Amino acid sequence: MRPTPFCKCLMLAASVMLLGLSACTTQTVVDSSAAGASFTVTPQALAPATALEIHIAHINDHHSHLEADPDFEMGIDGITTRVDAGGFARLTTLFKASEHLPNLLKIHAGDAMTGTLYHTLYQGEADAALMNTVCFDVFEIGNHEFDEGDAGLRGFLDHLRKGKCRTAVLAANVEPAIGSALAPSAAHDYLQPYVLKRFGEVTVAIIGIEVRDKTMHSSRPLRSTLFHDEVDTAQKTIDVLRAQGIRHIVLVTHQGYEADKAMAARLGEVDVIIGGDSHSLLGDFSAIGIRATSGPYPSVVYNRDGERVCIGQAWEYAKAFGLMQIRFDDRGAVLGCSGTVTLPIGDDFRRKVGSGDFVAVDMATRKRIRERLQEQGAARVVAADPVAEAELARFAGRLAEMKRQKIGIARESLCLVRVPGESTNRSAGLSGCEDANTLARGSDIAQAVAEAYRQASRLADIALQNGGGIRTALPRGDVTYNTAYTVLPFNNVLFELRLSGRQIVEILEEAVGNYLDRGSSDGSHPYAAGLRWDLDLSQxxxxxxxxxxxxxxxxxxxxxxxxxxxxxxxTSDFLALGGDGYATLAEVHQTGQSVNTYLNYTQTFVDYLLAQGTVARPLRASYSHQKVVGRDGKALP
Structure with a gap:
């Protein structure tokens, strides 16, 4: 076992630390063994717990969405209203506005990268620059941080280290091999299991947990990088910290909302979980026309000790900001928690006129809308932070010309859904997609992408696409290169495989079983062109x-x-190689019964749009999902 290096001020003699120096408030003092099961801890003198209140400001899954969404739709007093929404510069404003709060933690729960041309062109540099306008206390890596492998993650983290922030990067259950990109000299050169944050006389531990199976099978880490069980690692780390007298435990996870709730019930001594990965919107946003959310904010569950655990997540794509307040008693147990998820927006409110166009409202209407939003609290007019805006401008110029090139027109919105019947509407705010998650047909955009693959292949009877490989919906209107590369941001190529009908059925069962039976990513959910079915998720x-x-x-x-x-x-090389649990495809590929077409999957979709000129939702009879029964046994419309 190897001791973890201290930050510089912790290198002071222990006797000096005991005098209460406060210059170094965040400390890393723990290292995991190769088995991820035991730890070496440098003893510290920790003060007894006293009643404490902390605040946690957090985001997750911004996925290189650095700019605002210019046409986000809300329902205000029943009237559809478009507005400029989100954007990292507005998030920075909200983080800075929270800095006066006592005992504040600033947390990013992972998946900073992959999703727009900012990632495609800058490979994490732009994301790191914007994150450094916030100076997060901790960043828990997400599965998509490994999309370009360990070396790609290291490059992003090198950019994140530039400047004064020194954000701690967490992943207690990830163990890179010594000598590899993430551990060139020692185990924790880049990734730390946890950090300690001292608030007055009380120490709070923040532990990072990465989703295991999804990262191993849906991204591209080195084979030598080990991923340990999430719950086991979390509990072993908590036990070591509790043995040292630390009574306040915050987990920062990247594994999904449902997994967070399940984990809380299995753990002892955990207080708070701030999560990411499932892009879950928590809270009540019905006042602005968003009906589908995954649960309350904060969500309060109970750990195996029967004590409260406060869970938070803040949607996706730099569109939401979470702020949680947690109160502890003098034993370190959670007394209660409260908070809000805020959608930061501009005040360029636009409504439809007789021509069908959306035009700016008059000043009196704008004032009324702002007053209504202030009363409701779900969305808030927020000015962009000028420092963050200046950083973004440095990167925006090179993208501008490419982003502007038009490649087609979408006659209607092609909505994004992973699993038909899922709780969160991933297309909320997009006209025509208000109930997309509740419908049997599932994802319009995944269906269209599969159609593009099938047309690109001269031989294929069937095109297969996983729902998680599609990152955004396709809005109605002009489609540009930027749109296409936002929908399909990965660097995949297409493979052709010859499969029996029996193998195809097994592949479909594997895809759904990946999340229903294995508890792994629901991004595996299948969509297809040239193939259709009835599906009963309750069976x-x-x-x-x-x-x-x-x-x-x-x-x-x-x-x-x-x-x-x-x-x-x-299908994509990602699935052909067995990603997302598609084991049968991997077996066929390994026998040499696959052909690399060398067709880039995003370019295939671009070519499809250029050829079609105008695209719309496929005919209903062409959808892969014909009839769907949800997990609860109810048929979807």
Whole structure:
């Protein structure tokens, strides 16, 4: 076991530390063993717990969405209203406005990268620069931080280290090999298991936990980088900290809202979980026309000791800011928590006129809207931070020309859904997508992307796409290169594989079983072109897919999928290599029965848009999901 290096002020003699120097308030003092099971701790003199109140300002999953959404839709007094919303510079303003609060932690719960051209062009540099306008206390890495491998993550973290912030980067259950990109000299060169934050006489521990299976199978870490069990690692770390007298435990996780709730119930001595990964919107936003949220904010559950645990998450794409207040008693137990998730917006309110266009409201209406928003509290007019705006401007210039090039028109919004019936509407705020998550057809945009793959392949009967590979909906209106690369931001190419009908059924069951049975990412949920089915999510594996039909290449009729018949399937290299639990595809690929088309998957979608000129939702009969029964046994409309 290897002791972790201290920050410089902790290198002072222990006798000096005991005098109460406060110059170094954040301390890293723990290291994990190779097994992720035991720790070496440098003893410290810790004061007894006293009643404490802390504040946590947090975001997650901004995914390189640094600019504001110019056409976010809200319902104000029942009237559809468009506004400029979110953007990292507005988040910076809210973080800075919170700095007067006592005992404040500023937290980013992961997935800073991958999602827009800012990532494609700058590979994390732009994200790091904007994050450094906040100076987060901690950043818990997300699975997408590994999309460009360990070396790509290291490059991003090198940018994050520039300047004065010195943000602690956490991942207690991630163990890079010594000598690799993330541990060139020692285990914690880049990633730390936790940090300690001292507020007066009380020490609060902040532990980082990365999602294990999803990162291993859905991103591209080195094989030598180990990912340990989330719950086991969290509990072992908590136990070590409690043995040292630390009574206040905050977990920063990147594993999803439902996993956070399940984890809390299995852990002892945990107080707060600030999470990311599932892009969950928590709170009540019905006053501004957003009906689908995943739970209350904060969500209060109970740990295995029967004590309160406060859980928070703040949606996605730099559109939301979470601020939680937690009160502890003198034993270190949570007395209660409160807080809000705020959607920061501009005041350029636009409403539809007779022509169908959205135009700016008059001054009197603008004033009334602002007053209503102030009463409701869900959305708040926020000015962009000038320092953050200046940083963004440094990177925006090189993107401008590429972003402006028009490649097509969307006649209607193509909504984004991962799993039909999911609780959070990933397309909330987009006209025509108000109830998209509740409908059996699922993701319009995933269906369109699959159609693009199938048309690009000269041989494929079927195109297969995972729901998590699509990152945003496609808004109605002009489609640009920027739109396409925001929808499909990864560096994937297309593979063609020859599969039997029996193997195709097994692949579909694997895709759904990945999250229903294995508890891994629901980004595995399948969509297809040239293949359609009925799906019952309440059934056991092997009985979920029925009435599976295929339309062979060159045919215009549907026929039953034949178990022994061979079909050509086109899909991304990510799935062909077994990503997201697609094990059967990986087995076929490993036998040499796959062909790399060298077609870039985003460029394929661009070519599809250029060829179509105008795109709309596919015909309902072409959707892969024909009938869907949810996990609760109820049929979706």
């Amino acid at each position: 056991a594996r092997g009985s979920r897919f029925t009435h599976i039909e295929v339309m062979r290449k060159g045919s215009d009729t549907w026929e039953a999928l034949a178990p022994e018949q061979i079909y050509t399937v086109v």
